[in-house]
Amino acid sequence: NAGVTQTPKFQVLKTGQSMTLQCAQDMNHEYMSWYRQDPGMGLRLIHYSVGAGITDQGEVPNGYNVSRSTTEDFPLRLLSAAPSQTSVYFCASSYSVSINYGYTFGSGTRLTVV
């Protein structure tokens, strides 16, 4: 099925551990991004990419790394997890950066850091 696929759906980490949240889309979308959702704060942009090999920071980038080696994949890396990174993470994609087509979101990854 076409769409944005995120894995895993749930994850528990210990403080200091590292992990990668996976995001893949099969719609040939140019633009991909990562958001985090915390209670009462809506969604905030972490990092985004306007095409393979190009990434940039969003509103809350600290503690996260990204790369975009292919059009389809946009993984989010936590190098040393902290309790403040407990959140729900959403990946989104859009067909084009230059033309407004709207965003499609994945189903989310619920991360708990203990």
Next chain:
Amino acid sequence: GIQVEQSPPDLILQEGANSTLRCNFSDSVNNLQWFHQNPWGQLINLFYIPSGTKQNGRLSATTVATERYSLLYISSSQTTDSGVYFCAVFPANFGNEKLTFGTGTRLTIIP
């Protein structure tokens, strides 16, 4: 950066009632999206509406970009309409790159 405010923050209605959700934004935007986050956490796109009015079944949305607000109307509410409704805007000076969300309106429909 641009500020996006949604009102009311919480809304509890009886099944069958109508409701209006409001989104105000502080600066010019290229476009605007309304999302519904269902109780399972999934974000579902409702409308992509830079200006004017769009309708989809019992839902409709109106954006008046010159006055920096958008409204989402839900008629004849059903329990499946429960969840959080988010307004998100594309700031004009950032193109399509930085969709900025409001804090949402939590809607609860009581049978």
